[in-house]
Amino acid sequence: xxxxxxxxxxxxxxxxxxxxxxxxxxxxxxxxxxxxxxxxxxxxxxxxxxxxxxxxxxxxxxxxxxxxxxxxxxxxxxxxxxxxxxxxxxxxxxxxxxxxxxxxxxxxxxxxxxxxxxxxxxxxxxxxxxxxxxxxxxxxxxxxxxxxxxxxxxxxxxxxxxxxxxxxxxxxxxxxxxxxxxxxxxxxxxxxxxxxxxxxxxxxxxxxxxxxxxxxxxxxxxxxxxxxxxxxxxxxxxxxxxxxxxxxxx
Amino acid sequence: xxxxxxxxxxxxxxxxxxxxxxxxxxxxxxxxxxxxxxxxxxxxxxxxxxxxxxxxxxxxxxxxxxxxxxxxxxxxxxxxxxxxxxxxxxxxxxxxxxxxxxxxxxxxxxxxxxxxxxxxxxxxxxxxxxxxxxxxxxxxxxxxxxxxxxxxxxxxxxxxxxxxxxxxxxxxxxxxxxxxxx
Numbered sequence: 001x002x003x004x005x006x007x008x009x010x011x012x013x014x015x016x017x018x019x020x021x022x023x024x025x026x027x028x029x030x031x032x033x034x035x036x037x038x039x040x041x042x043x044x045x046x047x048x049x050x051x052x053x054x055x056x057x058x059x060x061x062x063x064x065x066x067x068x069x070x071x072x073x074x075x076x077x078x079x080x081x082x083x084x085x086x087x088x089x090x091x092x093x094x095x096x097x098x099x100x101x102x103x104x105x106x107x108x109x110x111x112x113x114x115x116x117x118x119x120x121x122x123x124x125x126x127x128x129x130x131x132x133x134x135x136x137x138x139x140x141x142x143x144x145x146x147x148x149x150x151x152x153x154x155x156x157x158x159x160x161x162x163x164x165x166x167x168x169x170x171x172x173x174x175x176x177x178x179x180x181x182x183x184x185x186x187x188x189x190x191x192x193x194x195x196x197x198x199x200x201x202x203x204x205x206x207x208x209x210x211x212x213x214x215x216x217x218x219x220x221x222x223x224x225x226x227x228x229x230x231x232x233x234x235x236x237x238x239x240x241x242x243x244x245x246x247x248x249x250x
Numbered sequence: 251x252x253x254x255x256x257x258x259x260x261x262x263x264x265x266x267x268x269x270x271x272x273x274x275x276x277x278x279x280x281x282x283x284x285x286x287x288x289x290x291x292x293x294x295x296x297x298x299x300x301x302x303x304x305x306x307x308x309x310x311x312x313x314x315x316x317x318x319x320x321x322x323x324x325x326x327x328x329x330x331x332x333x334x335x336x337x338x339x340x341x342x343x344x345x346x347x348x349x350x351x352x353x354x355x356x357x358x359x360x361x362x363x364x365x366x367x368x369x370x371x372x373x374x375x376x377x378x379x380x381x382x383x384x385x386x387x388x389x390x391x392x393x394x395x396x397x398x399x400x401x402x403x404x405x406x407x408x409x410x411x412x413x414x415x416x417x418x419x420x421x422x423x424x425x426x427x428x429x430x431x432x
Contacts, residue, residue, distance in 0.1 A: 033413065
């Protein structure tokens with residue numbers, strides 16, 4: 001247990017002190033700032049309803065969280081392998097599964113830091129509007145599920161690929177595939193195929209939950225199905241990560 | 251001859267009677283048995299307001315009406331970009347079912363709406379009687395929603411500029427403390 005805790009501590013300290021970990025937070029802050037400035041500087045966007053602005057901001061936050069999960073997850077094993085540090089980690093008494101779990105906790109902590117960074121932006125764009133307070137727990141829940149899914153998938157991929165680049169390219173493709181139906185717009189998603197794709201797509205599930213809560217002011221009962229789908233995907237991803245990392249080659 | 255004329259007159263009278271009866275029955279079937287009106291809230295409307303439109307449905311027929319469905323329709327009347335508006339985002343309830351409306355009875359419904367976009371709009375109330383082919387629509391009421399900037403730069407800019415600077419400052423502090431420790 002103490003070895004596992006030391007691994008978790010190592011991951012967290014790398015997040016907070018190493019340049020490659022902390023620069024992601026700076027970039028995330030700059031992206032959120034750029035979007036906020038865009039909202040006030042554009043005449044049409046500045047007339048947007050507060051709830052709509054909060055929803056758009058939430059969409060950016062969960063996608064940033066997923067992107068950080070893919071980058072950090074891809075770096076998890078493949079990056080250590082490339083830097084030649086995986087061997088020393090595998091020499092510790094911790095199992096490779098422990099290593100994967102420690103890395104997953106590190107990524108979840110990154111998401112929590114990003115969530116804390118994004119809260120002032122949400123207040124800035126939505127404090128005079130509706131549903132800001134109810135948005136916070138839903139954003140945290142849906143974001144955590146998405147980060148769990150993408151981080152587990154990327155870590156699992158990273159444990160089997162030789163280089164960080166190849167793990168990252170597959171991870172980013174997965175993220176794009178999951179995110180692309182959402183770009184199609186609501187009218188194209190009204191058909192039965194569109195609705196089915198929305199139901200099985202975790203990114204669409206997260207965004208639909210946020211839309212339903214922030215814009216339509218719908219209660220928890222309407223969110224049960226998309227949240228259950230997200231939970232299902234999270235459990236499956238965790239199971240895959242657990243199975244795949246049982247044996248990791250150098 | 252007289253007898254023959256009497257028969258012709260009788261047949262003519264019966265035919266005319268049947269035709270008149272059919273005509274009046276058809277007119278009764280086509281004339282609306284519902285009077286429908288929509289009342290707009292007083293004062294000017296601007297983005298973010300939640301005015302309440304009051305819709306009234308009155309049974310002016312002789313028969314009770316069952317299963318009447320009443321709904322609002324909103325149309326953007328912006329010149330060159332006229333289109334129907336999905337009321338889902340405007341938080342207005344989509345339709346109301348009136349189980350039964352007795353002759354002379356009036357049903358009043360309040361339709362609250364959150365105005366989320368500026369522009370010129372038209373709104374109408376429609377009642378659908380399952381027994382009739384034609385829906386009954388109120389007069390189109392047009393109204394203007396004036397724009398209101400909802401996002402304030404005085405609130406956003408301090409966060410948008412301050413937060414990256416704060417993160418940068420924290421990163422600098424961490425880096426300096428690491429160098430000193432080393």
